[in-house]
Amino acid sequence: MSQSGRTVPAGTWLIIPVYNEATVLAEVLQHVLSTFDGVICVDDGSSDASVAVIRGTAAHLVSHPVNLGQGAAIQTGIEYALRQPGARYFVTFDSDGQHRVEDALSMLELLAKDEVDIVFGSRFLDDRTKLPALKRAVLKLAVRYENATSGIRLSDAHNGLRAFNRKVAAALALKQSGMGHASEIVGKVSAGGFRYAEVPVEILYTQYSRSKGQSVLNSVNIVFDLLFR
């Protein structure tokens, strides 16, 4: 079963890092599992009922014994997914309901043509996503910095929705446990000479995702982490 007539390519695995998302997780997982068969939830040492929610679904559960950070959770998910027989495509998807299944499908459609190795989601390619002015400014600054340092041209930075093939999955080996992993991925794609593309996506800024989302101040932490790696 899939939405809008699009089909999910065989061997697709959705990687969802989860940290204390019990309030919305059930709904997000139910929605995602109605389209995707291969869903991996990496619980990053949640202290709420997240693990119980995941166990109640058909999603695979990989549980960090302690909290390690979102980057570490994504890398764990990638390594687990790579072990699954026939795994070809990998999608990183947020657990707070701000990503759309529709967008993931259009990214996979592009990926399955095998013209690119990785597809990045971008909220700046169309005007669907409504952002606070400050957040937009900081993101744009991050984009400029990344474009200048990585040699890759992207219109968005730190967008959690990405789809990539086995080659990229095997090459990532993320070391940035925290939020620096987004820049690290861009860096690895550049260093590995992978083919990339961007697809417009909509980020749903709900009351919940806003309260959980990254504060603009966190960009200071990210820059520091990337400087002293």
Added chain:
Amino acid sequence: MGSTAIIQLLLVLGVALTVLSFLRNRNAMRFQAGKKLLFALFTLGCVASIVNPELLTRIANKVGVGRGADLVLYALVVAFAFVSLNTYLKFKDVEARMTLLARRLAIAQAVSERATSGVATERTEPRIPD
């Protein structure tokens, strides 16, 4: 005024070198050896200044600082920056190792659970408190 510039130059250089050395060849054997040599130098300096208390003041005057005690304070600030960065990076290294360990554990557990139960169960695992 000319001699004040000497200490300013030395201190700025000290801070710059501290940051640069951490940004660059952090894990190189040479850097590790450098730390030990610095420590040996520090020990020798300690002994020398104890045996000859006037020594520090004379050196201080040469580089444009009034008292030996002030010179020690300035050097301490730079040394503290060095130690702080060193400790921060040590912790990061330990964290990275723990991440690999926890990941391997998590995947092994997930694989064995999936293999034995086949489907999701109600059971919850005991968890190490944060």
